[in-house]
Amino acid sequence: MKKPLILVTNDDGINAPGIRLLVKIMNNIGDVVVVAPDGPRSGMSSAITIESTIRCNKIIIDNGPQEEYSCSGTTVDCVKLATNVILKRKPDLCVSGINHGSNSSINVIYSGTMAGSIEGALEGIPSIGFSILDTSLNADMTEIIQYVESITLKVLKHSIDKGLCLNVNFPKKKKDIEVKGVKVCRQANANWIEEFDERIDPNGKKYYWLTGKFVNYDSGKDTDEWALANHYVSIVPVQFDLTNYNSLIDLKKIF
Amino acid sequence: MKKPLILVTNDDGINAPGIRLLVKIMNNIGDVVVVAPDGPRSGMSSAITIESTIRCNKIIIDNGPQEEYSCSGTTVDCVKLATNVILKRKPDLCVSGINHGSNSSINVIYSGTMAGSIEGALEGIPSIGFSILDTSLNADMTEIIQYVESITLKVLKHSIDKGLCLNVNFPKKKKDIEVKGVKVCRQANANWIEEFDERIDPNGKKYYWLTGKFVNYDSGKDTDEWALANHYVSIVPVQFDLTNYNSLIDLKKIF
Numbered sequence: 146m147k148k149p150l151i152l153v154t155n156d157d158g159i160n161a162p163g164i165r166l167l168v169k170i171m172n173n174i175g176d177v178v179v180v181a182p183d184g185p186r187s188g189m190s191s192a193i194t195i196e197s198t199i200r201c202n203k204i205i206i207d208n209g210p211q212e213e214y215s216c217s218g219t220t221v222d223c224v225k226l227a228t229n230v231i232l233k234r235k236p237d238l239c240v241s242g243i244n245h246g247s248n249s250s251i252n253v254i255y256s257g258t259m260a261g262s263i264e265g266a267l268e269g270i271p272s273i274g275f276s277i278l279d280t281s282l283n284a285d286m287t288e289i290i291q292y293v294e295s296i297t298l299k300v301l302k303h304s305i306d307k308g309l310c311l312n313v314n315f316p317k318k319k320k321d322i323e324v325k326g327v328k329v330c331r332q333a334n335a336n337w338i339e340e341f342d343e344r345i346d347p348n349g350k351k352y353y354w355l356t357g358k359f360v361n362y363d364s365g366k367d368t369d370e371w372a373l374a375n376h377y378v379s380i381v382p383v384q385f386d387l388t389n390y391n392s393l394i395d396l397k398k399i400f
Numbered sequence: 401m402k403k404p405l406i407l408v409t410n411d412d413g414i415n416a417p418g419i420r421l422l423v424k425i426m427n428n429i430g431d432v433v434v435v436a437p438d439g440p441r442s443g444m445s446s447a448i449t450i451e452s453t454i455r456c457n458k459i460i461i462d463n464g465p466q467e468e469y470s471c472s473g474t475t476v477d478c479v480k481l482a483t484n485v486i487l488k489r490k491p492d493l494c495v496s497g498i499n500h501g502s503n504s505s506i507n508v509i510y511s512g513t514m515a516g517s518i519e520g521a522l523e524g525i526p527s528i529g530f531s532i533l534d535t536s537l538n539a540d541m542t543e544i545i546q547y548v549e550s551i552t553l554k555v556l557k558h559s560i561d562k563g564l565c566l567n568v569n570f571p572k573k574k575k576d577i578e579v580k581g582v583k584v585c586r587q588a589n590a591n592w593i594e595e596f597d598e599r600i601d602p603n604g605k606k607y608y609w610l611t612g613k614f615v616n617y618d619s620g621k622d623t624d625e626w627a628l629a630n631h632y633v634s635i636v637p638v639q640f641d642l643t644n645y646n647s648l649i650d651l652k653k654i655f
Contacts, residue, residue: 185451187450187451188447188448188449188450188451189445189447190444190445190446190447190448190476190515191445191446191509191510192443192444192445192447192510193443193445193510193610194443194610195442195443195610196440196442196443198599198607198608198609199596199607199608199609199610200605200606200607200608201606201608218610221445221510222610225594225596225610226596226608228594229593229594229595229596230596230598230608251522251640253642254446254518254522254640254642255446255447255448255476260445263509267506267509267591268591296655299654299655303654306647309647310644311651312642327655329648329651329652329655331641331643331645331648332641332642332643334641336522336523338484339480339483339484340484341454341480341481341484341485343485344453350455351455351456352453352454352455353453353454353455353456353481353485354453354454355448355449355450355454355473355477355480380651380655381642381643382643382644382647382648382651383642383643383644384642384643384644384646385506385509385642386586386587386589387508387509387567387587387636387638387639387640387642388586388587388636388637388638388639389565389637389638389639390586392561392564392637393584393586393637396566396584396635396637397584399554399558400551400554400582400584400635
């Protein structure tokens, strides 16, 4: 049987431990091509590079069988470059991550990791974004390897919908608590309450660091936040038709 | 009657003609505070600044009654700064634009303009993104002023849903063709086919410009693309719950 062609990207940069592990796992499943940013692009959402130029160079990072390209652009630039310039055929799967930090709930909006998989889905490639609720570069990911593998294999086996995009989040590893399994969920209604950290530079001028507190308004047991808080892996299918169909009829009466 | 407080932002930068016109129009409707990027942030989507610091300075651009702040960050940073640091109360409305270029159909995903209004809606402020299908900074916007005004007034009058976010696009001004009216639409199923422009720098090294061709796969007369092609103003209500509810049941069988 022909091996699937798997495009791997992320937003923490091509050298981040999360993507290195993801590459290793994917090498057991298919032929892997990595196109990822040359450094961190967290919180870049679906940003694309249109005001400046993009560099993309083939590089070797380890002894694995994968082909790798390091790109000066955003995660979405990487996916566009991969599918339009680098790859000779459309990949069978696009995976993004493993992100060092949560992309559950509203985080999906700001996430470069998820933007990478949304872009893959947009181009008709079944896509998965993987994230772990641990921002440490030394996050313990041993337990989640089996889940990354099994979710990937299931998508490859079952994917009929070419526009499929999954947002997969893993709970942070806690001592003596095992991951209980997988839950297919909806995105929780949660948000960030920003708290800008105001500081004064050496020249006496103000500047800010963006920071904030995550607030979950949603107690639904069918949400990703519930699943994660209860030690499940959350899987949310993500769409890129942003039309709010529920409000169409009411708005037609007004306009 | 108390005047509404209106937050104005954009992604073309605080000096772009589109936002200057929007500020003028909004000055006739309410008390205006402008918090916008200090230069172009097109295609930045919902990017937020987390790897570096943000500057935000009060400035005066013209003789209007509005208060203005120029920000080194992205459009979403601007909205977050406005609501959390600058404004003393929650604004009654957040408007973004008028963008020099289309944000119809799939462009909503990459748009900084729309990210600004999505962020407003996320924070519980009724929000509108305005864009014209003309990338020229000299775009003729005289005809659309009345529509910007009437749509804004209707949102202020009718908005019960605090999470309302509208994506409003105007057709490019064509000689002898008048705008026919307003259509409430769904986002067309269309996409970009990228064509990276590969060039060689003076040192003999490759670089790319991202470019592409917009392709509409959707002939539906209920779409924004149809409305715009037929000289209507398109209004698409936008949501930030990205859950693909249609695929939940099928996915629960697989995982």
